Structure formats: structure tokens, C-alpha cells
Amino acid sequence: MLKIGVIGCGAIGREHIRRLTNLVPGAVVVACSDYWRKSAEETAGQYGIQNVYDTGEELIAAKDVEAIVITSSDSSHAAYVLESLKHGKYVFCEKPLAQKSSDCEKIIAEEIKHGRRLIQVGFMRRYDRGYAEMKRIIESGELGAPLMIHACHRNVSQTDGFQTEMGITNVAIHELDICRWLLGDEYKNAQVLKVRQSARSTKGYDNPQIVLLETSGGCRIDVEVQVADAYGYDIQCQVVCEQGTIDLPDPSAVVKRANAARSFPILTDWADRFIEAYDIELTEWMQAVGKEKLTGPSSWDGYAACVAADTLNRSRGTNRFLEIEMIGKPDLYQAR
Amino acid sequence: MLKIGVIGCGAIGREHIRRLTNLVPGAVVVACSDYWRKSAEETAGQYGIQNVYDTGEELIAAKDVEAIVITSSDSSHAAYVLESLKHGKYVFCEKPLAQKSSDCEKIIAEEIKHGRRLIQVGFMRRYDRGYAEMKRIIESGELGAPLMIHACHRNVSQTDGFQTEMGITNVAIHELDICRWLLGDEYKNAQVLKVRQSARSTKGYDNPQIVLLETSGGCRIDVEVQVADAYGYDIQCQVVCEQGTIDLPDPSAVVKRANAARSFPILTDWADRFIEAYDIELTEWMQAVGKEKLTGPSSWDGYAACVAADTLNRSRGTNRFLEIEMIGKPDLYQAR
Amino acid sequence: MLKIGVIGCGAIGREHIRRLTNLVPGAVVVACSDYWRKSAEETAGQYGIQNVYDTGEELIAAKDVEAIVITSSDSSHAAYVLESLKHGKYVFCEKPLAQKSSDCEKIIAEEIKHGRRLIQVGFMRRYDRGYAEMKRIIESGELGAPLMIHACHRNVSQTDGFQTEMGITNVAIHELDICRWLLGDEYKNAQVLKVRQSARSTKGYDNPQIVLLETSGGCRIDVEVQVADAYGYDIQCQVVCEQGTIDLPDPSAVVKRANAARSFPILTDWADRFIEAYDIELTEWMQAVGKEKLTGPSSWDGYAACVAADTLNRSRGTNRFLEIEMIGKPDLYQAR
Amino acid sequence: MLKIGVIGCGAIGREHIRRLTNLVPGAVVVACSDYWRKSAEETAGQYGIQNVYDTGEELIAAKDVEAIVITSSDSSHAAYVLESLKHGKYVFCEKPLAQKSSDCEKIIAEEIKHGRRLIQVGFMRRYDRGYAEMKRIIESGELGAPLMIHACHRNVSQTDGFQTEMGITNVAIHELDICRWLLGDEYKNAQVLKVRQSARSTKGYDNPQIVLLETSGGCRIDVEVQVADAYGYDIQCQVVCEQGTIDLPDPSAVVKRANAARSFPILTDWADRFIEAYDIELTEWMQAVGKEKLTGPSSWDGYAACVAADTLNRSRGTNRFLEIEMIGKPDLYQAR
Numbered sequence A, B, C, D: 001m002l003k004i005g006v007i008g009c010g011a012i013g014r015e016h017i018r019r020l021t022n023l024v025p026g027a028v029v030v031a032c033s034d035y036w037r038k039s040a041e042e043t044a045g046q047y048g049i050q051n052v053y054d055t056g057e058e059l060i061a062a063k064d065v066e067a068i069v070i071t072s073s074d075s076s077h078a079a080y081v082l083e084s085l086k087h088g089k090y091v092f093c094e095k096p097l098a099q100k101s102s103d104c105e106k107i108i109a110e111e112i113k114h115g116r117r118l119i120q121v122g123f124m125r126r127y128d129r130g131y132a133e134m135k136r137i138i139e140s141g142e143l144g145a146p147l148m149i150h151a152c153h154r155n156v157s158q159t160d161g162f163q164t165e166m167g168i169t170n171v172a173i174h175e176l177d178i179c180r181w182l183l184g185d186e187y188k189n190a191q192v193l194k195v196r197q198s199a200r201s202t203k204g205y206d207n208p209q210i211v212l213l214e215t216s217g218g219c220r221i222d223v224e225v226q227v228a229d230a231y232g233y234d235i236q237c238q239v240v241c242e243q244g245t246i247d248l249p250d251p252s253a254v255v256k257r258a259n260a261a262r263s264f265p266i267l268t269d270w271a272d273r274f275i276e277a278y279d280i281e282l283t284e285w286m287q288a289v290g291k292e293k294l295t296g297p298s299s300w301d302g303y304a305a306c307v308a309a310d311t312l313n314r315s316r317g318t319n320r321f322l323e324i325e326m327i328g329k330p331d332l333y334q335a336r
Helices: A011-022 A037-047 A056-061 A074-086 A101-114 A129-140 A166-183 A275-290 A299-315 B011-022 B037-047 B056-061 B074-086 B101-114 B129-140 B166-183 B275-290 B299-315 C011-022 C037-047 C056-061 C074-086 C101-114 C129-140 C166-183 C275-290 C299-315 D011-022 D037-047 D056-061 D074-086 D101-114 D129-140 D166-183 D275-290 D299-315
Strands: A002-007 A027-033 A051-053 A067-070 A090-093 A119-121 A146-154 A187-194 A209-215 A220-226 A234-241 A244-247 A255-258 A261-265 B002-007 B027-033 B051-053 B067-070 B090-093 B119-121 B146-154 B187-194 B209-215 B220-226 B234-241 B244-247 B255-258 B261-265 C002-007 C027-033 C051-053 C067-070 C090-093 C119-121 C146-154 C187-194 C209-215 C220-226 C234-241 C244-247 C255-258 C261-265 D002-007 D027-033 D051-053 D067-070 D090-093 D119-121 D146-154 D187-194 D209-215 D220-226 D234-241 D244-247 D255-258 D261-265
Touching: A002 A011, A002 A056, A002 A275, A011 A027, A011 A037, A011 A067, A011 A275, A027 A037, A027 A056, A037 A051, A051 A056, A056 A067, A056 A074, A067 A074, A074 A090, A074 A101, A074 A119, A090 A275, A101 A299, A119 A299, A129 A166, A129 A234, A129 A244, A146 A166, A146 D146, A146 D220, A166 A187, A166 A209, A166 A220, A166 A234, A166 A299, A187 A299, A220 D146, B002 B011, B002 B056, B002 B275, B011 B027, B011 B037, B011 B067, B011 B275, B027 B037, B027 B056, B037 B051, B051 B056, B056 B067, B056 B074, B067 B074, B074 B090, B074 B101, B074 B119, B090 B275, B101 B299, B119 B299, B129 B166, B129 B234, B129 B244, B146 B166, B146 C146, B146 C220, B166 B187, B166 B209, B166 B220, B166 B234, B166 B299, B187 B299, B220 C146, C002 C011, C002 C056, C002 C275, C011 C027, C011 C037, C011 C067, C011 C275, C027 C037, C027 C056, C037 C051, C051 C056, C056 C067, C056 C074, C067 C074, C074 C090, C074 C101, C074 C119, C090 C275, C101 C299, C119 C299, C129 C166, C129 C234, C129 C244, C146 C166, C166 C187, C166 C209, C166 C220, C166 C234, C166 C299, C187 C299, D002 D011, D002 D056, D002 D275, D011 D027, D011 D037, D011 D067, D011 D275, D027 D037, D027 D056, D037 D051, D051 D056, D056 D067, D056 D074, D067 D074, D074 D090, D074 D101, D074 D119, D090 D275, D101 D299, D119 D299, D129 D166, D129 D234, D129 D244, D146 D166, D166 D187, D166 D209, D166 D220, D166 D234, D166 D299, D187 D299
Parallel strands: A002 A027, A002 A067, A027 A051, A067 A090, A090 A119, A146 A220, B002 B027, B002 B067, B027 B051, B067 B090, B090 B119, B146 B220, C002 C027, C002 C067, C027 C051, C067 C090, C090 C119, C146 C220, D002 D027, D002 D067, D027 D051, D067 D090, D090 D119, D146 D220
Antiparallel strands: A146 A234, A187 A209, A209 A220, A234 A244, A244 C255, A255 A261, A255 C244, A261 B261, B146 B234, B187 B209, B209 B220, B234 B244, B244 D255, B255 B261, B255 D244, C146 C234, C187 C209, C209 C220, C234 C244, C255 C261, C261 D261, D146 D234, D187 D209, D209 D220, D234 D244, D255 D261
16 A cells, blocks of 8 residues: 655545545555645544644655645645655645746756656646547547647636636646647747637636647647636547547537427536546556556646746737747656 | 419418429419418419419319319318329329328329329428438448338427327328338338327327337338427437448537537427428429429328328227238339 | 455456456455356466355355355356355345346345345446436436337347347346336336348347337337447437436547548447446445445346346247236335 | 629539529529630520620620629639629629729729619628528527637648638638628738648648637637648537537538447538528529619628738738728628
């Protein structure tokens, strides 16, 4: 059994603890911590976790903690990852890896010193069966090279305090990762466009926004981002290849014919949409840690998404494509 | 221009007059009649029809009437068809050809005397693009021989006076024709089943019913018949062949995503569903009359549907398959 | 951890052992046996199972075996279930529970003596998310009462030795269970129809067949059964309610547009179709055993499917509906 | 009967002559001309057209020609339209109205002198039932204001001599018209993007291209343009409104299940895709001419599409949005 410590006992933290406890074979959560100690204690009581620590640093240092799951607030991720690296422990860090690309670069530099990957970033969509099948088809070459991606990311609501920039760093961030992954390519330039605003969006942030990206290989990507007030939580993705297109499937749903319409439901909660992907993600991470060979999204992937997001946010209002500037890709992240 | 007389100026009669006048090239309606003379006069006024006759017989006999369209009440069809045959004039008769199979046999006998087809029956579904494409695929042999048909016929409402037997003779009659046509085969036996009745159906007739048929070639057909109170007017048909299945397409419709559902509308009025088929049906009939070579549904087709409907209605409550007994198929109807 | 012994190490047995070992929390397989001892030994080696027994009886009697999974040949199920009941141990028995309804009755009589359910039958479709959602909608009443079910069960191939009757007892048996479950009703009569045979089916058994059923409540069910040679493994089910219909969803699949067609793949292997249902089935069984309160398919459900299958096979060639005769439902199986 | 003269007897010209002769009530083609006189003579022979003229100018001037249909080469459109205006005759001009926006402005100026609309431009998509229903839904307001359009225009092949700029002026031109029409808005700026080129496109022109547009109201439009070598002729259009989205329907098609796939065909010939729209377009134009009140796409619409196309072609390679500059909209084109 791998002994895991979880930093951050909010919604996603508790959900991961439930998953590790009930569904993922070979995992046991032995420690947790939270900014609000009471939250950590309640969670520990609910899931029979032995130790509650006052700080993430103490949890990371604890002898019996073999691997760390970071589900704390976004701004704290980078520091906990760096601290974990000091102890040479495996880390599963929810996205984003860091809020500044310079922090990502620091993490990469420290990880390289270990000579092997210790960090996985929580881009769970790579574990969704639909995206995985799309990647399989693209790489099979049966439809020729990919040329374009048309994507949509539509949400029902956001928590208080949401800001325009978060439409990129917290929402479109998933597309920033999944498009790179599907295409096996890096971004060259990017631009965010303001769109006629929805009358339903009155909370002070831009909604919708459109993200445009070009890759090194010349592929073009457009992503419609409705951060809130959409008809449901709906994720769409079409990859256009030389000889055909492939679409991300809608979640399986019962089709109803009633009231003079044929219909099927669309989810409204993002947590339902990728629930199976989360299960597979943590199961595969556990297995990879067991074999001491991580294969999931890396620090480099966290960095690439972070740089693209920064560039997009800087482009807002400029009405032009800005170059995306990244450091050279270290050898550690070259192999698949 | 072919000069046409129309007997029966009810809803379907006026609709056909509008179609012949505005849409079908080469046709002109020169005469009409109706049980209610006033109705015929109003229709004549609206469409500029020269002559109104007191009776169908007078209209049939009129010198300038070259072809007859019969859209009067069901019970009057057979007599008008026989009268038209006396004058050797072309007839387009709305379904049913007759209400008794013995009347159909009389019509067939009279038509044979003319040595060529003079009668076409209004089974318009054969002119629907979806059914036509299904027949093309079946006959191409690309999916092997047809083995089964699963069909549904769902209606929103019926006019007053509707009775259980009419669920077969007026509703399922379309499937009785189209299945024979798709399969190129005759029926061997048939059975109608009573089903748990919809609580919404309180008007004294059976609803729903299920029709089961077997063809001479051993194909099995099941038809769900909801004569009223369904969620819409919905016609479905799947032909199962040895190597695959084909489905009748739903009418083309805009797909909407809203209110946490993906949906498209289903029609509620039967007249909308096959409107294009009616247009093509009358246009092709006109062209066939022009060439003096009818190709559409024949008296034999009207007879076959009538015999099957009779047998089904006799089977009700017996819980068994009854043999379908038909006369031998005359040469006149052998060729396609 | 619940200690489980598995009788039968064929394909489905090994698959369940893999599932219990890798995916189902709280389960450990401690014993296995097989008619071919070598097969059991290989399986034990692969999954680290401690004890291999020469016979199912020895395995059932073993002290450390707390619950039994029966995945041996169909003809051996009933005897192993009865033997397990002697020891008062929980049993998960793959379908069929028994090959004769009299054996099912014996099992029921023995289980009743224990005063609580010990047996669950492997009707895994009840754990498929699609069927579960259909049942939820039916029971919600939002579409009114169910009136009819139209279903299809199409297979690619069968193993050697397959016979006509097995089209019911081994193939349609799943529909016999799932339709009862969806409708919450028992069967009243049944009939199997022979259909024009596929030219591709030359192995001596009927293919396709059509199953017709009527429930006590008057619902009608038709099931097309292609036991082999179909275009894929395709399971379809439509429940027609008073106010609308619901369809079993197709498995989620990437839609491709290429070569002048829009398409998505259909599975060809049944094991892929319900893989998630199997996972959920065994996980929920484990949890129910832990709570000492079985909720899955019962001996009664195994009996009901067996009686219906027997009646269908007796009806073949009679061209009529035969009454389905069952014993009264014992109290033990009344509660949900 | 309206007496029509057709200038240009190529593929589209002959198709319109067939349509006017066989399908459109009230029309008769009395004259035709073509750059290749022989082509005009053959066409006249085939359709029984009385007069063949050496030049379009002679045809326009002919006494018995009441209305003109222009289906000659693109570069000749503007001159024939201006010539027709001199004679005050009604014109149906295939798109484009002119190749330079300055020519469109001349036409507008001349038409205004007549004080009423004489010209209709052949943007047939407005007569497609799918687009018409989309416009109806948008204008109903049931989904709130439109915010974005995502569209695709994919072609199988182009004739020899095709050039990059024609991807806009001859292909995307349809989207340039239909998006304005759907949104009821004018364009503010535009940009065309080069994309990773398909290895299948080796004929010297850009393929694919992406068109980006912003309207005065702030709506954003993206159009993927594959001018050739796509998997079929496929037109897709999604309008995203505040409360939901609507999709242009695929053409109705028989769904096939075979060879382990569910599929339906995609058209490959553009002429099949909008054949019904062409029929409706000419029928409604005839009726409008009869009432002396044109309602279809106007000179202004031809001008707006032309200016947008010009701007897009100028933007190629600039990597930025260029302003779209139009003259003020004359009163003549204000009313709907």
C-alpha cells in the first residue's frame, strides 16, 4: 500500500481522498492538512485518516508519507511542489502547477536534479476515454495529419471572486493542455478575443471569450470559452485532419421522445463530466508511482499551459497574436 | 396540359387541387364535385375551376375531364373508380381503393379488360425520399436479403367517430403497403395484438395496437400503432438485412442545445411529414399519365393492403396468426 | 477484506478474479477451482491465490472461504448453489441460476430456510448506467406508465456446440431479466417466432429468432435475437410509455467524418459492452455482502428468467402464445 | 407567364433553365445567350427556347424578354447587371454581384435611380429550410441574443485555375452572406488565417484557410474553409446565443448499421446539397417579380459580401484584423 498525504481538504481534496480510499487499489491516505485545521480534522474523521498536520510542510516532511497529493488553493501549489521535491517525494499536483511561469521553471530545474520525474499535474482530461480515443485515431495516421481544432468550453457558473483572467488560467487551461497533447505539438502564438457579452453575465468579468492558438506545426485552434451562464456544462472538441474529422463524444445519455421533441440531457456539473477520468487518473498515477516511472502530465506540461495562459492574458485587448516564448525542452521530458 | 376533375373537396381534396394548380407542371383542374355542392363551389372559386358538377358520376362523364382524382369519403372510392373505368379514364384514388376486398377484385377485373393500368392508389410514402433510399439499398443487395422490419406509427389525434378497426384500415394501412413494397413480397399471415392501453386513450377504441405480419419469403414485420395521444406524429421504420440495418430518417431539423438538453423537434401534423412525398407523387402520376404508362401503386397494391387489413381486423382477440388469402396476381401487375 | 472462492477459471472466471483483485475494494480471492485443475493452478499463479481445490465442493467447504463466485459451466451452477446454501455462505452465481425451473424452485426453497437472501445472480445489465437511467425515468412516472418494449440483441458469433434453444437460454436470457426489471412486472405468456434465416447462418441453429412476451400488466415486448453473424454486438432497447419513449444509449464513441460518411464504431465483443456494468455489479455485491443485505438479482429473478426461457423454447413451432406458469412469489423476494 | 432571358448556358445556367422550365410555375424561358454560341444553341434546342442571341446585351434589349437571369462567368456579371438596369428590367444575378466593390457601388447608385429594387443576388442558402429555421429561432428571441457563429465549408474539389483568393470570393462568400443575414448585422473587421496545409492540396492555392469576422454588434464568427480535398461537401453552422445554441441540420439521410459501424452518407456534390433551396429561390423570385416587390438578397447584400471578401483577401499574411469600410446604407435597402 502506498501511503499518501493530502494537502488541502476542500471539495476537490475530499473527493480525491474518497477516491483514493474507496476506489484506487493499493492506496491509503495516512495524513491530511488544511489551511483550516478543522476542515482537515473533519475529513480525517470521515475517512479514518491517522494524522492531521498543521501545515503542508509538516505533512510533506512526515516519515510515513510516501507521496503527496496537492489540492490546496492555486496560489500555494508551487511552494508545496518545491518543498516536496526537497524531500524527493512523488507529487500529484492539481492544476495549475504554478501561477507564474517562472515558478514552473524553478520546479523543472529542481526536478531535473533528481534525474527522474517526481511530479504529475492534474490534467485529468487526458484520461477521458473520448479524448484518449481521439488521440489514438490521430496518431494512427488513418485520417492524415491534424490541421485544426475547434473547441468549446461552456460552464453554468463560477464561484465568487472569479475574474476575467481566470477564464484562461482556470477554465481554458484544460484546452491549453489537451490540444497540445492531442496534436503532440507546442504553441507558437496566441490571442484572446472579446465577444459580444451575454446579457446574463453581469458579474464584472468577460464572458464569453474566444481563444486562438497556432502551434509550431501550423495547426490552428479556436476555443469558445463561456465561463458561466451557459445552458449546461458542455465540452466539445473537433479535430480536423487532412482526410476527416473526429468529435469528442457527448456523455452517454438516454434519448427521450416526448412533448414533440427528441432530446437527451446535458450535464450541468463539471464534476460529473470527468468523474471516470479522475478515477483512471489517480489509479494510473498510483501504478506509475509503484513502478517509479511517471507517465502522466509532467511539470513541463504544467509549464507549457502556464506560459500559454500568461500570453493569452497579456494579449487581451491588443487584437493581435503574441508570440509564445518558452525555454528549451529538457531531456527529462522528451521521452513519452 | 392534362385536364383533371377532382371528386371530393374536403381537406385532402383541396390540398391536392392546390398542388395540381400551383406546383405540378402540366396539370389543370377543370372540374370538381362534392357531396356538399357548396364546398365544391367555394373550392372552384378559390382555384378558378371552370365546372362544378352535382355528382361524381357527372364529373367522370364530362367530355373535357381527361383524368380523375378521387378524394371523397372512403366508402365512396370503389364506386367512383369503377365508374371511371367504364369511361376508360385515368384515376388517382386516395387510399383505400375500397373498403372490401371483393370490391378491389371487381376493380381489378374491370381494369384488366382495358389491357393496361388506369388506376393509381395514393400510397404516397413510396415517394418519400427516405423510404425510396431504403428500397434502393435493399435492392442493391449490399446488405444482403431483408429479414425483418420493425416499424412504429404514432399519432397525436383522430377525428370523431374513429373506431378500433380504423387503426388498421386508415392508420396502419400505410405500413401494410410500404412493407410489401420495401420487401417486394406478399403477406402470408397476420395478427393484431392488444396492448396495455394508454390511460390517455379514453375514446372507446383500442390504443395502442401491435401488428404482426409474415411474408411469403419468411420476413417478419412488427408495427407499433399508436392511433392517438402520442408525443408527436412519428413514423419509424427499420429494415434488418443479413448484413446490416437501415433506418428511415427523421425529418431534417435544427438541433438546439438549451436548458441542459440537446433536442430537436418532432412534427405533430401528419400533413407536414409527407408533404414533399405528396408533391412528388402527383408530379410523377401526371408524367406517367402523359406517357400512358402508370408506374405508381396499382389496384393490386390497393387490394393487397385491403386483404391484409381485413385479416388483421378478423384476427383481433384470437391470439393467433391468420392466413392471408389472395387471388393469383394477374399479369397486368407483374411488371414493374 | 472479504475472502472469496471462485469456482470455474474459464474466461469469465478469470475476468471476475482480475476484477475482484484489481478493482473491487475490500475483496481478496483466496481460493479457486476448475474442472481442469491445471487451469485453476495457472489462474492461482497469475493472481497470487493461496489455495487451489480439486472440486467446487471442497472450495465451498473451506473454512477461510467466506463467499463463493460461481463461474463454472452452466450445467453445474444449480448443484454448486445448493451446496453453498448448505454452508450458509453468500453466492454470486453467473447466469443461469439453473437450467431447469425445478432446480430453481429447490434453490428458492433452501434459501427461504435461511430467512434471508444469500444468492445473487449475474444479470449484470441492471448495473449498466443506461438501463439504470431508463428504470429511473420509468419509475419517476414522468412519461406515464410503460406500455411496450422493443428490443434487439445482435451478436457476431457463438462458440461451437451452440443450439437453437440457447438463443433463448443463453442470449435472450438477458432481455428476459432486464424487461421484467424495467417494467416491475411478471410475464403472462410468451412465443418465439422463426424468421427468414440469414444466409450467413449455416451452423444448424435458428438465426434470427423473435421473442414475444406479454406481462401481467398487459405490456407487450418484442425482442429480435440475432445469435450470430450480425454486423456487430449491438444491444438496443426502447421503452414506450404513455407520454413518450426512452432509448438505451449506444456506448459513447468518437464520431468520425471521412470518406463521404459520418460514422461511429459499434462494438463487436460483448465483453467490452458491459465491462463497466460488471465492475459495478461486483463492487455493489461486495458492499451488500458486507452489510449482510443483498439487493441485486435474486434466486427469484433467476427462476423467473428460467421459466420464461423454458416456455419460449416449448412454444417454438406452435405459432401461438403459451401461458407462463410460476409458483407464488415468496415473501423473501417481495421487498426491494 | 413571365418571359425570361438567360445569359450564360454553362452548368448552372442550364440547371436554372431546367428549373424555370419544369418546376417554377409561371415562368417561361424565351431567350438565351452564351459566350460560346453553340452552347446557347444546344441549350435552346434541349428546352425549346425560341431565341438565341449572340450577346448578353442583345438579349437584354430584346422586347419579349421581361426579366434577366445572369449565370455567365463571374467577371461579366457587373456589366450585364448595369446594362439590364438601363432597360429597367428585373435581374436575377448569380453570386457574385461584381468582383470589385466599386462596381457594386455603381450598381447600387443606378438601382436607386429607379426608386425600387430590380436586382436579386443568388445567395440561395437563405432559402434552405435549415438556415431559415435558424433565423426564425434567432429572431424569436427564445435563446436570447446571438453571440458567435462557428461555421465550416468543406469541398471535395475545384475547377482548374482556382486561386487562393477565390477561397474567399467564390467559396466563403456564402458564409459572408448567410452570417450577416442570420445575425441581422454588418461586419466591422475581418482577418483570414493561413493554416497548416493539407498534404493533399498540391495545386498552388491555400487550403485550408480560416476566416474570422466581427460584426458591429460584437458578434464573432469563425469559418473553416476547405476549398478542396475534404471528405465530402459538408456545410456546418452553429449559432451560439445567450441561452443556447442551434445547429444547421445535416441533410436527411438513411442511417445504416453494418460492418461494426453506424453511419450515414455525406454528400460530395454541392449541387445536391442546396437543390431544394435553388428551387424555392427561383420560385419566390418569380412570385416577387410578379408582385413587383423583390424581397430576396439585394444589391446591398451583394455589396456587403464583396467588401468583406475584399478585406479578407487584403488581410492575408498581415496577421491582424482589418477594418471593413462600407458606404452608408441607402434607404432603398432598409426595409425588409
